[in-house]
Amino acid sequence: MADALTLVGDRWALLALRELGFGVTRFTDIQGFTGAPRASLAARLRDLEASGLVERRRYSEHPPRDEYLLTRAGQDLMPVIGALREWGERYATPLVRDHGPDPSG
Amino acid sequence: MADALTLVGDRWALLALRELGFGVTRFTDIQGFTGAPRASLAARLRDLEASGLVERRRYSEHPPRDEYLLTRAGQDLMPVIGALREWGERYATPLVRDHGPDPSG
DNA sequence: GACGTGAGTTCAGATGTCGAACCGACTCGG
């Protein structure tokens, strides 16, 4: 569990993974949909790549352009992310609406 | 999803919730099992209480002593945490062993 | 050349984390 959280115990990483699971692959799209600051997203994607959850693939040489794809390990995290989303819809959204905590990382 | 992560998108919060799910209720025990720094744990527990995932209950007046219990919303997060644990055992532990990223929070 | 896009990088300030020390409210035994 602690190992899992070492890799994905981070808001932006999980949100990025969710977008990748939807089939989004471009940096700007992931960034736009998640709202992550660009530096944070770049760092998280690098971590996820280093961790083997995500692979980076060149889709254009001129100009050089990369896209991001889930590995097997990344794909197998999707049911967890789906479950978290469902829980969130049921509980977290109402709780945040009412009187959630300050947005904290 | 983003709302869910506002509440639980934090390593120590998730680890604390896992212990609460096991039935651990005392501050010192949660802290010991999770390895969270005391100040971080205190802050996370306060957030979780404010968010309605955890409730605090006085179990001793002299000296004043509180324990922490999961609410319904907190309990319904346990399957998600369980799924994350299973994923972690299958993928994260080997990945971290091989060449995971720097431990980042 | 000017302009626009995508994919980042940089940076100063803000915020968070952490280890170690500390503190309060006790209880217990000498």
Add this chain to the structure above:
DNA sequence: CCGAGTCGGTTCGACATCTGAACTCACGTC
């Protein structure tokens, strides 16, 4: 009574990380 110990935190300074805004690079298009 006093000292030692437990529990449940709090405090603080040093350090780490995050963030918004600006910037840069490598192009392609007009």
